[in-house]
Amino acid sequence: MKQHAMHTAARERRSQRGFTLLEMLVVLVIAGLLVSLASLSLTRNPRTDLNEEAQRLALLFESAGDEAQVRARPVSWLPLDGGFRFDIHTSDGWRPLRDDLLGPRRWEGGVTGVTIEYPGSDTHSDRIVFGTESIDTPVQVTLFSAAGRVTIIGTGNGRYEVR
Incomplete structure (x- = not known):
């Protein structure tokens, strides 16, 4: 025991x-x-964030072109400090659009600057105008950030691609 x-x-x-x-x-x-x-x-890659913002903006450009044709009124895109907005042309000038898709937005992806260029032209503009026709002027929009830059190419046929 x-x-x-x-x-x-x-x-x-x-x-x-x-x-x-x-x-x-x-x-x-x-x-x-x-x-x-x-x-x-x-931890996200800042370059990826910039590319994603450019892809979103390219899709919004296509939607704005479609919106201009549906409303039979020009729509424009205007970059601002810290963001951007879409405007519609009325009898008394440009007025901001206030809908869910094309309403004012803040930049994402660390965007610090924007340039708008029309290839083959010396014209510089502070906005892009989407006309009521399906064919438009080719345009290049470059987004800048600390991670680099990315360009959105509009060929004039209503479609935009990111490079």
Whole structure:
């Protein structure tokens, strides 16, 4: 009986020892890997953000061209400090559009500047005008950010692509 009691006491002491140093190190390495993977996935590439903003803007340009044809009134895009807006031409001048798709927006993707150029022309403009016809003037819009620049090309057929 005495030997059984000693054996039971030894078993209880072993079960109360807790984690070994090796087990703790394995847990810490796994936790470190998970934290580093989470921080990598949360860090976005600024160049990707700029390209995504250009893609969004190219799609909005196509929608604005369609809107001008549907309303039979010119629509324009005007870059502003910190954002941009679309305007519609009325009898008393340009008026901001206030709908969900073409309403005023803030820049995303770290955009710090914009240039508008019409290839083959010396004309410089502060806005792009989308006419009521399906054929328009070719245009290039370049977005600048700390990560670089990206250009949206409008060929004049109502479609825009990012380069």
